[in-house]
Structure formats: structure tokens, C-alpha cells
Amino acid sequence: MKRQLLILLICFATVATAVAATFSASYPRAVAAGDKFRVAFKLENGEGSNFEAPEVEGATLIFGPATSSSYSMSIINGKQSSSSSMTYTMTYKASAQPGTISVGAAAVTCGGKRMTTRPFTISVTAGNPHGGNGGSSSQHSQQPPRVSIDDFDSQEADRGVSANDLFVRIEMSRPRVFEQQPVVCTIKLYTKYGISEFMVNKQPAFDGFLIEEIDGQPNLDNVETYNGQKYHVAVLKRCILYPQQSGQLKIASGEYDVTAVQFVSYRTMFGTMREPVEKRLHVTSNSATVNILPLPEPKPASFTGAVGKFSITSSLKPETLKTYSAATLSYVITGTGNIKYIKAPQVTLPEQFDAYEPITDVDAHVSGANVTGTCTAGYTFIPQFAGRFTIPESEFSYFDPDAERYVTIPIAERVLNVEQGKGQPSATGERGTRMDIAGLQSVSASQLSPEREPWWGSAGYWLWYVIPLALATAFAIYFRKQLRLRSDATLMRRLRAGKVASRRLKRATALAGQPDKLTEFYVELLQALWGFMSDKLSLPMSQLNRDNLEHELLSHGVDAQLATEALALIDECQLAQYSPAGAAAGQAAMLDRAAQVIEQINKVKIA
Amino acid sequence: MKQLSIFLIMAIVGVCAHATTVQASLDSAAVLYDRHLYNDALAAMLQVEQQGASSSALCYNIGATYYRLNNMPLAVTYFERARLLDPGNDDAVQALTITRERGQIADDAFATDHYMIATFKRWMFSHAGDTYATWAVVAFIIMLAAVALFLLSDRVALRKLGFFGALTALVACVALNVMASTVNDVTDHHRFAVISQQGGKISAAPRVVNDSADVVLTLKPGTRVLLVDSVTTDSVRWYAIEHPRATARRGWLPSTAVHRP
Numbered sequence: 074m075k076r077q078l079l080i081l082l083i084c085f086a087t088v089a090t091a092v093a094a095t096f097s098a099s100y101p102r103a104v105a106a107g108d109k110f111r112v113a114f115k116l117e118n119g120e121g122s123n124f125e126a127p128e129v130e131g132a133t134l135i136f137g138p139a140t141s142s143s144y145s146m147s148i149i150n151g152k153q154s155s156s157s158s159m160t161y162t163m164t165y166k167a168s169a170q171p172g173t174i175s176v177g178a179a180a181v182t183c184g185g186k187r188m189t190t191r192p193f194t195i196s197v198t199a200g201n202p203h204g205g206n207g208g209s210s211s212q213h214s215q216q217p218p219r220v221s222i223d224d225f226d227s228q229e230a231d232r233g234v235s236a237n238d239l240f241v242r243i244e245m246s247r248p249r250v251f252e253q254q255p256v257v258c259t260i261k262l263y264t265k266y267g268i269s270e271f272m273v274n275k276q277p278a279f280d281g282f283l284i285e286e287i288d289g290q291p292n293l294d295n296v297e298t299y300n301g302q303k304y305h306v307a308v309l310k311r312c313i314l315y316p317q318q319s320g321q322l323k324i325a326s327g328e329y330d331v332t333a334v335q336f337v338s339y340r341t342m343f344g345t346m347r348e349p350v351e352k353r354l355h356v357t358s359n360s361a362t363v364n365i366l367p368l369p370e371p372k373p374a375s376f377t378g379a380v381g382k383f384s385i386t387s388s389l390k391p392e393t394l395k396t397y398s399a400a401t402l403s404y405v406i407t408g409t410g411n412i413k414y415i416k417a418p419q420v421t422l423p424e425q426f427d428a429y430e431p432i433t434d435v436d437a438h439v440s441g442a443n444v445t446g447t448c449t450a451g452y453t454f455i456p457q458f459a460g461r462f463t464i465p466e467s468e469f470s471y472f473d474p475d476a477e478r479y480v481t482i483p484i485a486e487r488v489l490n491v492e493q494g495k496g497q498p499s500a501t502g503e504r505g506t507r508m509d510i511a512g513l514q515s516v517s518a519s520q521l522s523p524e525r526e527p528w529w530g531s532a533g534y535w536l537w538y539v540i541p542l543a544l545a546t547a548f549a550i551y552f553r554k555q556l557r558l559r560s561d562a563t564l565m566r567r568l569r570a571g572k573v574a575s576r577r578l579k580r581a582t583a584l585a586g587q588p589d590k591l592t593e594f595y596v597e598l599l600q601a602l603w604g605f606m607s608d609k610l611s612l613p614m615s616q617l618n619r620d621n622l623e624h625e626l627l628s629h630g631v632d633a634q635l636a637t638e639a640l641a642l643i644d645e646c647q648l649a650q651y652s653p654a655g656a657a658a659g660q661a662a663m664l665d666r667a668a669q670v671i672e673q674i675n676k677v678k679i680a
Numbered sequence: 681m682k683q684l685s686i687f688l689i690m691a692i693v694g695v696c697a698h699a700t701t702v703q704a705s706l707d708s709a710a711v712l713y714d715r716h717l718y719n720d721a722l723a724a725m726l727q728v729e730q731q732g733a734s735s736s737a738l739c740y741n742i743g744a745t746y747y748r749l750n751n752m753p754l755a756v757t758y759f760e761r762a763r764l765l766d767p768g769n770d771d772a773v774q775a776l777t778i779t780r781e782r783g784q785i786a787d788d789a790f791a792t793d794h795y796m797i798a799t800f801k802r803w804m805f806s807h808a809g810d811t812y813a814t815w816a817v818v819a820f821i822i823m824l825a826a827v828a829l830f831l832l833s834d835r836v837a838l839r840k841l842g843f844f845g846a847l848t849a850l851v852a853c854v855a856l857n858v859m860a861s862t863v864n865d866v867t868d869h870h871r872f873a874v875i876s877q878q879g880g881k882i883s884a885a886p887r888v889v890n891d892s893a894d895v896v897l898t899l900k901p902g903t904r905v906l907l908v909d910s911v912t913t914d915s916v917r918w919y920a921i922e923h924p925r926a927t928a929r930r931g932w933l934p935s936t937a938v939h940r941p
Binding site: 429430457458509510511512513514515516517518520521522527528529530534537538541542545548549552 | 702703706710713716728733734735737738740741744747769771774775778779782784809810812813814817820821824827828831832857860861864867868
């Protein structure tokens with residue numbers, strides 16, 4: 074039992090030791106006088122707060138506390154362990170005199186518990202004259218080591234940045250050129266320090282030049298030796314300048330804001346450490362002067378401003394010319410010089426050709442201090458006639474600045490044979506656009522008019538409004554009238570009385586002549602007559618009888634004789650209905666009389 | 681009665697003879713043009729034109745002949761006239777572009793409009809006034825039909841269709857009439873001219889240019905200018921023109937220095 078309790082206590086103690094927070098200081102035992110050093114206060118296995126820096130005698134606090142923390146976890150054979158630490162780093166500068174630095178206790182609160190370090194001392198020894206990163210002012214007054222791009226120790230922040238260590242330089246490819254002769258101007262930044270920021274305040278002025286910028290190299294990738302010293306170099310600007318006037322032309326200085334990076338070095342127990350320090354500088358470049366010589370006189374008549382060394386060739390596409398088909402005569406000027414500003418040579422095309430403005434295409438690039446390339450001048454034309462034509466000989470002149478003389482290249486006469494082509498004088502050129510107008514349009518005398526007479530506004534035009542509007546109005550009136558009529562049932566019956574009676578008479582006619590249907594015939598005939606009277610007089614059948622019919626007919630304006638005839642006809646029909654014998658012979662006559670009576674009464678306008 | 685008949689016959693014969701002569705001139709002009717005898721072709725066409733007869737096609741043909749003779753200002757003038765008489769004459773529109781390109785003649789006299797307005801105007805003036813008039817009549821008839829549908833139909837949906845259709849057609853009819861009127865008005869009373877071969881120096885005042893200081897702007901022959909005023913001094917008619925490139929925007933030209941399309 075005692076043994077088991079002992080093992081448990083040991084295990085507990087082990088675990089308690091593993092997780093217990095510790096707070097300790099690490100520092101150099103000795104530092105050189107005037108030297109900078111660091112003291113690190115490390116809290117392990119705990120989270121600290123309220124750090125209190127120690128009191129220090131014999132050194133000056135430069136920077137701190139700088140806090141850093143770390144955490145690590147490991148699993149070994151299934152066993153997990155972890156540790157964490159917080160470090161408070163203080164940077165001091167030792168006094169200039171040898172002696173002792175006393176560092177008091179630093180304190181921190183961890184888990185509600187205040188933890189402190191033990192006070193300690195650091196010996197200050199005499200300064201090292203070759204250390205480079207410390208020392209007394211008397212040491213600085215001595216000749217400092219030269220700044221080197223390969224030695225960071227030489228790039229310390231204590232020293233100023235001299236004009237030899239960082240500068241901007243304008244370089245010209247030639248100090249002396251002729252007018253129009255291209256000269257390459259390069260603006261470079263030379264520095265022995267790293268650069269964190271660069272801003273252009275004022276660009277150099279290129280008065281008197283035509284300027285064409287070419288790609289620069291703004292990164293500090295290159296290393297160049299200048300005046301026996303190595304520099305990182307960035308090409309800030311690179312351009313080709315074409316002088317437009319003779320004399321001394323000056324390129325004014327540019328102004329730049331540059332942030333250089335120097336280093337502060339510290340000695341710690343882990344060795345020398347460096348921190349970058351930025352220093353903002355205002356840098357002015359040099360100015361450059363170029364002596365521009367005038368082009369000698371007299372100039373050849375064919376000289377159009379080409380300066381350099383050139384050759385010229387010509388070509389014709391297509392080789393076989395046909396009328397109304399576009400062709401291009403091209404002159405290709407190849408060489409070195411102001412190729413971009415060469416004017417196309419004058420070419421006199423035959424008058425029988427439809428000629429277009431020449432199209433110039435330049436392909437130039439910088440080669441060393443020169444501009445090299447080709448200038449192609451294309452003369453597009455459309456022959457309008459078949460035959461043999463001549464483009465007279467001509468010349469191309471340029472000024473050779475090396476030989477300092479004009480060179481004239483003769484362009485030989487060119488004979489063009491044009492064959493008769495098909496089609497009309499309209500074509501589509503290489504430029505993808507229609508290059509000629511269409512042919513004549515057909516005109517007939519009947520299409521010609523003395524003056525333009527627009528249809529709009531004429532009487533014929535407005536008739537197109539009036540006639541449809543009138544038709545529509547008439548249709549609307551008719552339609553509305555029809556609607557009104559249809560809505561009046563009495564009127565409709567009266568108007569349709571004749572038609573209805575005719576239909577019944579037709580049915581009666583169909584029954585006529587059939588001896589077995591004599592009664593039906595008269596019934597139908599009577600219905601036709603009574604129905605007609607009812608519709609025409611707008612009286613219900615139930616209200617009509619033999620007694621009031623005559624009165625109603627007379628009162629509605631029917632002639633008395635006609636009314637009597639109607640009554641007589643009805644009487645005869647009723648008589649024949651009930652005594653068919655002998656009535657068969659009079660069927661046709663009855664039908665005719667009934668039709669006449671109905672027709673005549675129907676003609677009467679009933680009020 | 682007999683005399684009247686003779687008169688009528690003679691009149692008809694005269695008209696036919698005149699038409700035959702005009703047709704012969706036009707035909708001969710076409711043949712001369714095909715044979716590249718442009719001066720003779722031009723003379724034949726101008727002869728027809730001087731008789732007071734004109735058409736878009738004839739103006740285009742005269743412009744094409746001037747183009748062949750390398751007289752770009754008159755070519756532009758006649759192509760413009762052809763376009764005015766028939767905005768749908770695509771050959772004339774294309775010939776104007778080609779002539780200006782070949783003669784390197786800028787056409788910026790009317791470049792002051794906003795882009796949207798300029799686009800609308802370009803679209804509007806791409807059709808003849810009578811085309812809009814035809815569309816307007818069609819819109820009117822559609823409107824009548826829609827009104828009939830609205831009045832006669834029993835179904836609500838058809839009545840709605842008739843109402844809104846009639847309203848839309850009415851608006852379209854009015855708008856098309858306005859456009860037809862505008863296009864015809866611009867065609868008949870256009871205010872632009874083309875700088876002739878001789879002219880081009882725009883003076884500050886309506887007087888003969890003696891000093892270069894008097895010249896406010898020099899325009900290339902063939903350039904289109906907007907006429908804004910005219911005066912007659914010493915029996916010479918002067919036009920006031922406006923051009924965006926002129927410093928004071930306004931200058932003066934004698935009537936001999938411009939062609940009216």
C-alpha cells in the first residue's frame with residue numbers, strides 16, 4: 074500500500090513539474106562598451122500579463138519590450154505533450170565606459186500569480202575598434218569602411234547615405250549627333266542599399282527632341298561597376314531621342330524621392346542580428362548635354378529627312394495586273410536611323426490609275442545605341458485601263474552621319490503591264506473596305522421629274538386618311554342602326570312581316586293541288602294572312618279577330634278597298650276550310666289573291 | 681374640234697420626242713462613261729439636268745462622273761443631292777464615304793450633336809420622307825381596325841387589345857407624320873453646302889480676303905458646311921457658315937465658293 078502511494082506521488086510530482094510555469098532571463102555575460110545587446114525574459118508553460126521591465130543601471134533602453142510567443146505539441150508513443158512560451162525582449166545600449174550593468178528583477182503575472190526573475194549583472198568591457206556596429210564617437214570620426222553591396226555590416230544605419238552610394242544618372246548613347254539622328258537616353262538608379270520605395274517627383278525634360286519611350290528595367294536586378302565600385306542598378310527610363318534642332322541641347326535633371334534600407338546590428342547570445350531601418354532621401358539626377366550638329370547643305374531634292382544608313386527595295390502585288398483589280402506597289406526601306414520618321418518616297422503613278430494615299434508601316438526596335446527596322450510604304454492603286462504603263466525612275470536619299478554625307482539610292486523605272494480584267498470599276502482592297510464607287514445607276518426618262526414632289530402632304534396622301542375614315546364612319550353608322558333595329562322587337566316583326574308571310578305562302582303552295590291536304594292548305598293560308606296582319610299591325614294574334622281587323626287596318630292607313638279585300642279573302646278561306654268540296658279548284662287563285670293582299674298591305678307605311 | 685385634235689396630237693408627239701431625246705442622251709452618257717470618256721458623258725448628263733429633269737439616280741451618275749474626273753467637291757455635291765432625293769440610295773451613301781476618304785475630306789460640320797441624337801438622326805434620315813408617309817397611312821388603317829375591334833367585340837380581352845392597339849397606332853401615325861415632315865423639310869430646305877474647288881478660305885466678314893489675318897479657317901474643297909445666314913454686297917452673295925473647327929465658329933464665303941446640293 075505504501076509502495077503504491079509512493080508511485081502515485083511520484084507520478085503526480087512529474088505531471089506537476091511538467092506543467093509548472095517558469096519565468097527566466099537570458100542575457101549576455103559581457104558586452105562591449107557602447108554596444109547594443111538584448112535581454113530576453115521567457116515565461117514557459119503559462120500565459121503572462123502585466124509585464125514589468127527591470128530597472129537597469131549602466132545601459133540605456135533602446136527598444137522593448139518586444140513580445141513573442143510560441144506553442145508546440147508532440148505525440149510520442151501515443152503520449153501527448155505540449156509546451157508554450159512567451160518571450161519579452163528588451164534592447165539596451167551599454168554605456169560608453171567599461172564597468173558593470175545591473176539589471177533588476179522583471180515581473181509578470183501568470184495565472185493570477187506574480188512571477189519575477191532574479192536580478193543579474195553584465196560586464197561591460199572595452200569597445201572593439203573593428204566591430205563595426207558600435208564603438209565610440211571617436212571611432213566614427215575615423216575613416217569608415219566603404220559601403221559594399223555584398224557586406225551588410227557596411228550598410229549600418231548609423232552612417233549617412235552619401236551621393237556616391239545612391240544616385241540617379243542620365244546616360245546618353247552618343248555625346249554628338251546630327252539632327253534627326255536617334256540617340257538613346259537611359260536614366261539609371263545606382264544604389265548600394267536596398268530600396269523599399271521610389272517616387273518620381275520631376276521627370277527630366279527633353280526639350281528639342283522627339284521622344285519615343287522603350288521598355289525600361291525598373292527592378293534592381295543588375296549589378297554594374299561604376300567608378301570602380303559595384304552598384305545595384307535599375308533602369309528607370311529608356312527612350313530614343315530624335316533631335317529636332319541643332320546646337321547644344323540639354324536634358325534637365327530629374328528629381329526623385331527614394332527610401333533606402335540600412336541595417337541596425339545587435340549582438341545577442343545567439344550571434345549578430347540585424348533590423349532594417351528605412352531612410353528617406355531626395356535625389357536629383359545629373360543633367361546631360363548633347364551636341365546636335367546641323368545637317369549639311371545643300372540637301373538633295375529627294376531627301377525627305379532620313380538620317381542613318383538605309384537600303385530600299387520594291388515589290389508589286391499581284392505581279393499580274395488587271396483592270397479594276399487593286400494592286401499594291403510597296404517600297405521597303407531597311408536600315409538603322411530615324412526609321413520611324415522617314416517619309417514615303419514620292420512615286421508618280423500613271424494618271425490612268427486610281428491611286429490611294431500611301432499606307433506606311435514601320436517596324437523598328439532598339440539595337441544597342443541604334444534604332445533598326447523597316448519602313449514599308451504601300452501605294453495601292455486600281456488600273457482603269459489595260460495597256461503598258463511606266464512608273465518613272467525616282468530616288469531615295471538619306472544622310473549618313475558616320476560618313477557625314479548624303480547618299481542617294483536610285484529607284485529604277487518600273488514597267489507595268491495591265492491586262493483587261495472582268496467586272497466593273499469597283500473593287501475591294503486589301504484594307505477590307507470598298508475602294509471604289511459603284512457603277513452608274515440605270516436612269517430612264519420616265520423617272521425624271523422637273524422637281525421633287527413628295528407624296529407626303531399631297532392631296533392624294535390625305536385622301537388615304539379621308540377615305541378609310543369615311544368608310545369606317547359609314548360602317549359605324551350602319552352598324553349602329555342595325556343594332557338599334559335589332560333591339561326593337563316590334564319594329565323587327567313589322568319589317569319582317571312580309572318575309573314571314575312569304576315563307577308561309579310557300580308552304581301553302583307546296584300543299585296546293587293535293588286533294589287529301591286541302592284543309593291543311595287553307596289552314597296554312599289563313600295562318601299566313603293572320604300572322605302577317607299580327608306582325609304588320611303589331612298586335613298579338615289573340616287580340617285580332619274578324620271584327621276589329623278592318624278597323625285596325627283602316628286606322629293604320631290601309632286603303633279601305635284593300636282592307637275589304639283582305640277581309641273577304643279571310644272569309645273565303647275560312648269558308649273553304651270548313652267546306653272543302655268545290656274549294657279545290659280555287660287554290661291557285663286564293664294563293665295569288667293572298668300574295669297580292671300581303672304585298673299591297675306590306676307596301677303601306679304603318680305609322 | 682379638228683384643230684384641237686391636231687394640237688393634241690402634236691403635243692403628244694412633242695412630249696414623246698422630248699422623252700426620246702432625253703433617253704437617248706442618258707443612254708449615250710452611259711456608253712461614254714463605260715468607254716471612260718468621262719468629259720463627254722458628263723456633258724450629256726448635264727444637258728439632261730439643265731432641262732430641269734432630275735432624279736437621285738441621275739445625280740448619282742453625275743457625281744460618279746465627277747469622281748472619275750477627280751473633281752471631288754462636285755462629286756460630293758452630287759452624291760449629297762442624290763442622297764437627299766433618295767436617302768435609300770445606298771450607292772450614293774457609300775460613294776460619299778469613299779469620295780471623302782479618297783479626298784481626305786473631313787465631314788465634321790454636324791459633329792456637335794450628342795451621340796444618341798446623332799444616331800437617331802442618322803437612322804431617321806436613312807429613309808425617305810415618303811417611306812415614313814406610307815408607314816403612317818398603314819398605322820392609321822391599323823388604328824381604324826383596332827377601334828372597330830374595340831367597338832364591336834364582346835370579349836374583354838379583344839376590347840383591351842383594340843383599345844391599346846388603337847392608341848399605339850395613333851401615336852405611331854402621328855410620330856411617322858412628324859418624321860416624314862421633318863425629313864421632307866430638311867430635304868427641301870436643307871442649309872448645307874459643299875466647298876468648291878476654288879473656295880475654302882473662310883473670311884471673318886463678307887468681303888474679299890486680302891490679308892491672311894482675315895482668314896478664320898481654311899477648309900478643304902469638298903468639305904460640307906452649314907449655312908446660317910446670307911447677305912448680298914456689291915452684287916455678290918455671301919453665305920455665313922458655321923463650322924466646329926472655326927475659332928469663332930462663324931465665317932463668310934462668297935456663293936461662288938460653295939456648291940448647293
